[in-house]
Structures are given as C-alpha cells and as structure tokens.
Amino acid sequence: MSNLLISIYNNPAKIEHLTLDEWSKVVTHGRDQNMLGRLWWRIQVHHCEEFVPNKVKIHFANSNKFVAQQKVNINRELNEIATCLSERNIPSTVLKGAAYIALSSDTSNGRIFNDIDILVDKAQLREAEIALMTLGYFHNKETDYDKRYFREWMHEIQPLVHNKRFTTIDLHHNILPLTNKKHFNANRLNAVLLPQLKMQTLDEIDRFIHSATHLFTEGEFPHAIRDITDLIILYNEISDANASSRLLDRARALGLETYIELALYFVLLNIGDKKGFDSVEQLINRRFITAQVTLPSYHFVFSADTVEQDGIRQRFALFWLYMRSHLIKMPIHILIPHLCRKFIYNFKERYLEDKSKDKQNDRLG
C-alpha cells in the first residue's frame, strides 16, 4: 500500500527517513483523515518521538488537546444520556467512537469523531427520542419525507443535536438499513455492560463486526485511513489466536460474511499475517464481482493519499463503490425514486448548507 499515513502507522520507525516536505504531507493528510492523534500514539508506543521535527510535534500535540477535551465531553454526555435512558427503562448500547472512549480502549487513542452513536430497541425508539429531548436534544430539520425515509427504511433516525452544546446523537434501532436484505434484529448482537455507566456496548467480536460492516457498506470515504486503522486495532484487541476464524464464523451466523471478508483482507494485509490473508483471499475469489471490481476499488481507497481522485480508474473505483453502497442499501424499486428525489432536493440543500458555511466565514475579517 502506498498511502503515507498507513505506512507510518504500520511501521513508525519509517519516520526517521521522512523529508520535511513529506512531513508537510503527513500533517495535511493526517489532519484531513483525523489521523494525527493516532499516529502520535503509535510513534510514542514505538519510541520514535526523537525523529519528529519540533514544528510537526506542535501539530500532534494540538490534535491531542482536541482529543483530550473530546474525551472529557463525551464521558460527561454519555453519563447524562445513560442515566436518562435507564431511568425510563430503555436499555441502550453505545457504538463506535463514544464506545471506544467509554471502554478506554486503544481505539480511542487520538480518535476524533463527530457523533455519539446509540442503539435502542426499535419498539422503544420513540420513547428514547422523547427522553433525549428532555435533555435538550432536538432534530435540526426534519421534513415529512425525511421522517418516512429514516423511520421506515433506515437503521437510524435523523441526528439529534443538543440545543446548547451542539453535541450530536445518532439514534439507531439497527446496525443495517431495514431495506438491506441482510439486515437482522439488532438483539442478536452480543452486548456487554459498561462498568461505569448504565449502558451497554458490543463485545469485542461484534465491535469489529459492526465497524467493518459500516465501512464496507459505505459509499463515501472521508476518513478511510482512520477507519481502516480502527479495524486493525479492534482486530488486535481480540486477544485470541483464532480471531480471524472466530470473526468469520460470527459473520456467517449473522449473514455478513461478504463485508467481513473484505475487512479481514485489508486488516491481515496490513498486519502482515500472510497465512490468514491467503485464506481470506481465497474466500473473496469465489465471488466474481467482489474479486474483480469491488476489491480493487477498495485498494484505491485505502492506498490513495487524498480523497480527491484524478485518474479515470480511480474515479471509476469511487463511482462503483458509491453505486454499490446504494444497491446494498436499498432494493431498486425504492432506490430509484429516492435518488430522483435526492437529485432535485440537492440544489436546495446545497443552498442551505452554503448559508451556514457563510456564517462561519463572516466571523473573520
């Protein structure tokens, strides 16, 4: 893989030979990918700090200040959310970024993210929503179409945003869209209790399964590099020599093997597990489209240094993954009317978004 950030992540000793110009690229792409904190953690674990120029250290340190403050804020918010939901007898499960913080797991090292993901039973969705409203979380804008789209077809409802602190909650009732033919009742996921909160999170196997399913059903990859390193850490945290086969068994039981095989392929490739990698590659090769089109497309995503792609093949790869994500998400008779509607409304949306960007712009100068 040629991506600079991943190669440093895999082999921090490499930084000894970086030129100053390459360090500029590390800072720029690391910032884009939310990877600066995570790289700094790996560099420290491998005792390579002395090879980092002082001017670069400032950027690592600044990213960590953000991470540290995020940790304080998320722990406080989670405490409040868990108490509020448990008082109303609504069992809840925290997922992804916020869960990694609650677990103080290695995945939380230097990780920057935007929303708190909470999963509740579908039958208690409305109740949970109202409970969160009492804490000051509201939907920013929700049209009738959005309501129907999210509640009938998706696995989460429109984001809930805190009216003062602007913390965002994504309230899930499933981990896959209900229109995905592989979706299953989220009760089948294995949860563990968090010691300090009246809230659960997924066990280590299902934590990987969820994160992998998320990444490999996605069509856009703003933080592809950060997300693949998430999976590498989650994999390493499964303290088991048979992690790979346990994950594949679990994936088959849940019907998610297409996604998990792809995830394992890239994880094993990165950690250099040749034997495991070969057997996963064999599994992938059974499916023609996956092996010939999808896999090479993901190779582009995880080896590119920037999100923006110039070459024809890269553009095709991104286009294919975008289309694939939609085809996975929805059957065609729902997808086509939805895309038509999205196309028309995008103009309006873009206009509204531009306005909010301008507000940010206005404060300066």
Add this chain to the structure above:
Amino acid sequence: MKIKELPQSQLKKGNILKFDVGPFSVSVDSDFDVVYQEISKIYSEFTALPDNSFVDFEIRLRTSKSFIRRFVRKQCIFSLGDNEPFTPIGASQAFPMFEWGLNWCISSHSHQYLIVHAAVIEKEGVCIVMPAPPGSGKSTLTALLVYSGWRLLSDELTLIDTDSGLIQPLARPINLKNQSIDVVQNAFPNAIHSDIVRDTHKGDVCLFKAPDSALQNINIKSKATHVIFPKYVVNTDIYSEAMSQDKVFFSVIENSFNYNILGLSGFNTLTNFVDGIQGYSLQYSDNSAAIDWFESLQS
C-alpha cells in the same frame, strides 16, 4: 530570501510559493495570478522558503471543477488539504479569500496559543489588545495607530502563548472595509495596500501592508497591559469606562476561538492574562480623539 527578491517567474499560477507568516509557514498553490501578485506586494518583506521546507498549512486556491464555471462567472475555491471550509466565491476575490482562509487555518488548528479575535498594538511598554465584533472600528483604529508609530502585532488574531502568557506577533496585513478604506488612505496616502475588491459578502475590502517595523520585531513577544473594547457610535463624544477583571475575563472568552479546546491550560493562560490588566470599554465617533485617548494610556 525575502518574497520581494523572488524572480517574477516564480510568482505565477502553477508555482507553489512557500513562506513564513510570523510563527507559521504556509504554502500557496493558486490558479489565480492575482494571488501571487498581491502576496508579493503585501508580504514583500516576509521570508520565502525553499521547496523542501516544512509548512504548517498547505493552502490551495482553485478554480471550479465544473467545466462551465471555468468560463462563466469564474469561481475561487479555498482548500486546506482535502478540506474546503468555505463556499466558493467569485474569482476576483481570490486574494481576500486567501486572507480569510489563512485566518481560519490558524484559528482552527493552532492550539499552542489561546487565540482571540482581536487586534494587538504596542508602544513604549503599553500593549493593547482590542477585541471587537465586526463594525466596531477596530481595524480602522489599528491602521491609524500603527501608521503613526505604534507597533502592529496583529490585526485579526491575537495569539497568547499558553506557556509564557506572552503575545506572539503575526504582522499580517490590516483588513479594512468600506468607508474605512478611504479614511486610512486619506490619512496615509503612501501606505501600501492591495487592490480594492468590490462587492464581497463583507462589502468592499482592501488589505493594508503592515509597516516594516512590525516585521523587524516579529520575534519579540509582548505582555498585554490593556484590553480595550472600542465601539464606533455616530455623533457621540468620546467616553470610556473601566471594566472589572471578571468582565474582561468573560469578554475575552466570548471572543476566543479555542478556549473550549484548551481546557485547564486555557483557563490558566487567561487568568494569567487578565492579572493586573486594565480593561476599558470605549465609545467614540471621532478617530483623532480616539487616537489621542490611546496615546494617553500608561503602562
């Protein structure tokens, strides 16, 4: 090597220009020649850096990707890496966009400083921080004062070093709008400035070059002695009122970009900063009266 010593061939689109701006270094890759021309005029005394140096911010100013847009109503898109924080704007505004964008880069990523939206000037041990919302006349006063002998540390962003509590100079150009442009031009006809860009979302804008003395002293940090909140009010007599320490404290937080990210170190920096400082709110309509008032301040 200073930017003014660079050959013209390096100051045109397609070239990546790297240079120092105070404690930061930036690279600019622009599709617009005007950006290079204005930088070579307004930042002429700043140090140009060789191609292989490290830069904090890799900035690009691009034309729109859409084919039609390249010909009809040409646009300018600002980006830092893959991040495009602003709406694209008209191509004629490319240089002001560079200035706004660089402000954004510094204020969102430089947490080694507590960053306050304020101007800073200094003279004979009196170091004044002037936070103020747009329209308060802050930049006009700053320009008039620095062209009459005060040292410019910064017009837009006050950088308070979280280790030392001292203010790090930036000496970027002064950003003037609408009537202020005429006021400063009339008072100092020889001041070097960029072309006036008309009809931006902030009105007409023009960037005035920092005096050379500001740049010669760019490494000298200062301890703030005063915080002044100026407010331009039509047809009023000059009027100032002392502000209590707690009021200064909370007003500075209100004008800060990253107080919420710095946590305890932000609190410590700010308590240190307000310790022993004199705070005033100032209401004025006559610039020369305001300048006399500033001259009378004692450290």
